[in-house]
Amino acid sequence: MVSNKERARRAIDAMTALGFSKKESTPVLRSLLKLFDNSWEPIEDECYRALADAILDSRDRPKEPEHGSHHARMVAPEEDHHQPSTSLIVYGHPRDLDSEIEAPRIKRPRTNSNNFSADHCIDPQLSPPSSVTAQERARQMMDEDFQHAVFLREPKPEPDIDVAQSLHDAQVGIVSHPFNTSSSGAADPLASRPSVQNQTEISGNKGRPVQHCRTRTSSTSFVERTGSMGKQPQNRESLSDHTAVMHNTGTGSADERTQEAPYLHTVVASSTMGDVKMSIECNIDPSKFCMPSLEEVFRMVEDKCLHSYKSLPPNFSVSSLINEICQCVAQLANGSTAEYNVQSDSFDNGRNSQKESMMSGAALMKPIASMNSGGMKYKSVEDSLVLETSENGQEYSTVPQHLALSQVRCTHDVSDISKGEEKVRISVVNEFGSEKCPPSFYYIQRNLVSPKAYDNISAAGIGDEDSCADCFGNCLSAPIPCACARETGGEFAYTPGGLVKTTFLDECFSMNLFPEKHHKFFCKPLERPRNEALPEPSRRHLVRKVIRECWSKCGCNMQCGNRVVQRGIACNLQVFFTQEGKGWGLRTLDELPKGAFVCEYVGELLTNTELREKTSQKACKAGYTYPVDLDADCDSEGVLKDKEALCLDATFYGNVGRFINHRCYDANLVEIPVEVETPHHHYYHLALFTNKKVEAFEELTWDYGIDFDGDKHRGGTFQCLCGSRYCRGRKGRNRGKAAAK
């Protein structure tokens, strides 16, 4: 026979092990003993659970004022003892206990049991036991309580879920089932699963504690139906006593399920530890079953998607889609809608790893990674992607892809049009019209390079002499500027603060605005075979000022001050609908200083011939092409024939640069060619920098350099609505005269 003293010591020891001090446990133990008529069993049961609960409750309970500590707490008149209560409250301050005793308040879980309706508020002083002894009542209380999870003392019913359904479906997130808790002991693991009344294990993350629960009404941290078949009944008997959370999103009719679509359920289960498990159940004939590799499955799904939708974004993959689903689960589960469109690494489809490999690759222009998309292959070329000829040897053609794209409905994410491709979120707003978002296009952060364009730029090559392999850290802090500054006259174009130096900037601006004042020349006349169509007449070109950034062959790091454009967009931008009728535009949300990098103009890098082929297609005749010539250095030794010259077209693939509207003369952006991967001027990045201080919310504009009177811009000219007093594109006006003076 164990003495009371020993029992008390054990109880206190058990509480100490749980982290409760002796000082805290002792009075609560005393109080409980009193409540249970000095019966130890209800206290010792379940490893002193009642005691632990009571201590926790005593912590929750506000301290009684000193003067009342010896008296029973008066229950307020509105607290009707005999009303069925949602929680069972025990207030006890036995008069004969010393003042340090704090009465435990044991909250009970909600229950529908009528047996307890009269006893839900028990005070040894105010509600003396009736026909049941205190011990019996305590037992009842414990029995009732133990049907609920230890740490889930006030489970709240799911508000909008049908009760019967929720009893059936909604359980505490359960990830695994201990197969030894069932009495059946059957060999079949499914048969041996515990019934709902049995204890079920919820596995936490590796090494994390395991919780136990016994009832169906405990809290489910996250459960949401993801399909339209929200209330579809469980259609497999074995699942009805399956204690995991189940949310059936099976689609199609039962017939479809058994004949064509073996898909039965999507199961989403969560544990209170925050783990979420999703699984898909299929009903497959076991006689024909041979487990395929996940890779095979993904590939097949991707092919099927491609077949159905005709076109997929270049970075589409099923595994990324799954990652994206997980992120959405996590975000919705946390209720963090504000974070809804935070850059998603999971959906970058290996872009980051691809970027890493691009940066680490030594050979210039060597394709490193490839992805399947729409019969074409996209290869990364250092900073860009190359569209490859399809495997059956057919000539590269963008047409089917683009036509398909033009039919795709809008899939833009208005909280971030880049869908996480950029480091910053770029929202879309329309304060003036009904169009919610811009027409479809694929957001790309880097140029896509066509195979022909690739041939042209790869011919350029690059030598070590064009990089600074001996540098380290930040080239801008070196005492003597390195080889990468050669292009800009032995001086870096950037300030240590990451802005383009004013003198350099002003010169670029002036060159773009008043080319006549600068060196301008015509390309050599083109030689062409007799049977070939006439090429476009050669146009005058300007030798532009170019910035050369350090790159992966250089010894410096990514934080080097001579790497600005390659680090991507850093300012807060927004795509918005313009009031003046220019369609969508781009604005800055922050004030920007003069010389700040805003964004690149990103698109498909094509030869002029490819562009012409493309623009002859119907879809492009509508006039929404956005080609920009890359003609910064037409006169250099490796002069390209005009048809081989390169341009960037952002009609179908582009970044935010495609939203920048034109403004005559006094635009606030200036384009500067920036070389990163190659010193050859045929291919460079078209970077846009502020040429003056720009106020927050000001529209960002760029002078396209359109000669509204002369040559027709390839996408077709438009009536200029820039609003500039120097506007040269308005019909029936003395355009641009002011500026020309």
Ligand SMILES: C[S@@+](CC[C@H](N)C(=O)[O-])C[C@H]1O[C@@H](n2cnc3c(N)ncnc32)[C@H](O)[C@@H]1O
């Ligand atoms: C590169 S996009 C700019 C984004 C375009 N506003 C949109 O909604 O997608 C060029 C096209 O925008 C329109 N645009 C740009 N600047 C304009 C201006 N100053 N006045 C009228 N339309 C303009 C023209 O239709 C032009 O072909």
